[in-house]
Amino acid sequence: MDQLPRMLADRYEVGRLIGRGGMAQVYIAYDTRLSRTVAIKILRSDMAADETFLARFRREAQSSAALNHPSIVAVYDTGEEEIDTRHGLVTLPFIVMEYVNGQTVRDLLADGDPIPIDEAAHVAAGVLSALEYSHREGIIHRDIKPGNIMLTPDGSVKVMDFGIARAMADAHSSVTQTNTVVGTAQYLSPEQARGEVVDTRSDLYSAGCLLYEMLTGKPPFTGDTAISVAYQHVSEAPVPPSSVTADIPDTIDRVVLKALAKDREDRYQTAAAFRRDLLSAVRGQQVTAPATSAYAVPAAAATALMGTAAIPAAADGAPATGSYPPYQTGQLPAQREKRSNSWLWAIIVLLLAILGFIAFQVFAGNDSPEEPTPTVELVEVPNLAGMDQQEARAALSDLGLEMTIGEPVETDGVESGLFVSANPPVGTSVETGSTVEVVFSAGVGETTVPDVTGLSVDAARRAIEAEGLTWGSTTTVDNRPEFSEGEIVSTDPAPNEQVARGTVVNAEVSSGRVTVPNLLGMNVEIATAELDARGLSYRIESSPTDEADPDTVxxxxxxxxxxxxQGQRITITVAVAPPTPSPTPEPTTEEPSPDPTTDPTDEESNPRATTTGPPETNPGRGN
Known part of the structure; x- marks a missing residue:
């Protein structure tokens, strides 16, 4: 395992490994200068000695850095660093890119199920928007496939990995002329499979393969080997998507099959035209693509890989059956008509030669000495368990077999970098000289525990399982007033923690109930704050007493x-000071002096004054 330094270029703090590819590894990192999370792609140490890979890696940096589009992963910086590897000290180039938190379309298709039509069209439209921009800037991607398309949580589409992207001005370089096929077999255009010069329409073919797989759950062509798949791209017509998934409308079929036309002249000529037709099809509107019957490959068609020309069959002066697509006038251009006639005569001559050879064998075979049947030496694909790439290559070489490396896979039980599987499988008898595709482990895949606090149990389970994690047990807890009954309070492992895929996540769920505290002896303000904190309401009653301080519960x-x-009303009784009694007046023996201002005869102030009639006559006296 390469020992990466903690800091690259005295700026980027390197974190965990988040991805592996055919020629590089990708790490999450932190840009200490700009305070942002980035992704750093570093060339694998075993590729550092190969000038071809170095050139491709540097070309990726140059190609990607020239692109600035919301649907293309941005490149921020490049550099080189001397790294201590198992191969010794090696100077490795690296690319600093935009960090995209999401999943690839390959992850989305991992279970083999198709994606809903609207969603597939959205993804394809995003890819085509990115290609429209890159083509306008003179860059051909050359490796559009599900693993190179990222989907962010907000639904954005990001095209990444311009690792084999080429400037159009460089399209005639020796890499093409020497018949080196670059790209991924299931998404190769016919011209890529033949080793011909590619152009922007090759990317559109690959985008058509991507759309086909999203709609049906599988690519248009599959096979046991990359060569067999490439041959199908060149010589066989794809089954219409609706034949695989019945709910796909005819307009979508027509758009997909036009994108997958063998002759690039019959495909969409620009990403914008492809995108317009696709969106029109999704909306139920008219499309420019012809009927699906136009895309049947002629029965006699045969095409060789790596530069050999196609051999279409055609009648005299008539267009070849199922050409790509048929011309609207019903007539082939003169150049194609002439070429078809030439190949027709060539086929006739070839068939006559074969028939003559067969006749000779039948009638003259008995008079000819029998030649020995050549012996084919067979060997079994060995068990490579526990071997790394170098050891596996040596084991296969000892048996006369060649090795190609497949896409690494995440595994729980196999250490990173060791053998996982072979194609043909272990134990299969194959001819010496055959090629065996070997897949190695990318280690246990990691993912981030999503933050599901505050969600219902069902919503939390769906979010957890969507990240490849296992939903575990739930525990009900009291006294979490910030969460309503049934809401997730916490998870173990905690939110945003990096864990291995498949990790069990347990959760605590709020019961919606709280414990009543002891409020006696508290000041009323402290007591009510305590009730507020527990999500309880309250009612305050007063009670006069001199046995407790005022405002005490x-x-x-x-x-x-x-x-x-939660929300229960608690009635609390609070002490208040009792009322102060009125003072009692002291008794006196002295009669109060009359008020000198008072007139004794005043009726209002003198109660003894007579209020009615003349003075009463004393009955005991005479007049």
Whole structure:
């Protein structure tokens, strides 16, 4: 395992490994200068000595850095670093890119199920938007496939990995002329499979393969070997998507099959035209693509890989059956008509030669000495368990077999870098000289625990399982008033923690109930704050007493430790000072002096004054 330094270029703090590819590894990192999370792609140490890979890696940096589009992963910086590897000190180039938090379309298709039509069209439209921009800038991607398309949580589409992207001005370089096929077999255009010069329409063919797989759950062509798949791209017509998934409308079929036309002249000529037709098809509108019957490959068609020309069959002066697509006038251009006639005569001559050879064998075979049948030496594909790439290559070479490396896979039980599987499988008898595709482990895949606090149990389970994690047990907890009943309070492992895929995530769920505290002896303000913190309401009653300080709680209607629902009203009794009694007047023996201002004859102030009639005559006296 390469020992990466903690800091690259005295700026980028390197974190965990988040991806592996055919020629590079990708790490999450932190840009200490600009305070942002980035992804750093570093060339694999075993590729550093190969000038071809170095050139491709540097070309990726140059190609990607020239592109600035919301649907293309941005390149921020490049550099080289001397790294201590198992191959010794090696100077490795690296690319600093935009970090995209999401999943690839390959992950989305991992279970083999198709994607809903609207969603597939959205992804394809995003890819075509990115290609429209890159083609306008003179860059051909050359490796459009599900593993190179990222989907962010907000639904954005990001095209990444311009590792074999080429400038159009460089399209005639020796890499093409020497018949080196670059790209991924299931998404190769016919011209790529033949080793011909590619152009922007090759990317559109690959985008058509991507759309086909999203709609049906599988690519248009499959096979046991890359060569067999490439041959199908050149010589066989794909089954219409609706034949695989019945709910796909005819307009979508027509768009996909036009994108997959063998002759690039019959495909969409620009990404914009492809995108317009696709969106029109999704909306139920008319499309420019012809009927699906136009794309049947002629029965006699045969095409060789790596530069050999196609051999279409045609009648005299008539267009070849199922050409790509038929011309609207019903006539082939003169150049194609002439070429078809030439190949027709060539086929006739070839068939006559074969028939003559067969006749000779039948009639003259008995007079000819029998030649020995050549012996084919067979060997079994060995068990490469526990071997790394170097050891596996040596083991296969000892048996006369060649090795190609497949896409690494995440595994729980196999250490990173060791053998996982072979194609043909272990134990299969194959001819010496055959090629065996070997897949190695990318280690246990990691993912981030999503933050599901505050969600319902069902919503949390769906979010957890969507990240490749296993939903575990739930525990109900009291006294979490910030969460309603049934909401997730916490998870173990905690949110945003990096864990291996398949990790069990347990959760705590709020019961919606709280414990009543002991409020006796508290100041009323402290007591009510305590109730607020527990999500309880309250009612305050006063009680005069001199046995407790004023504003002190002296009673509560729910006892300490009672479990109640959040929002329950608690009545508390608060002490208030008793009222002060009125003072009692002291008794006196002296008669109060009359008020000198008072007139004794005043009726209002003198109660003894007579209020009615003349003075009463004393009956005991005479007049």
């Amino acid at each position: 002296i009673g509560q209607d729910f006892r300490e430790g009672s479990i109640v629902d």
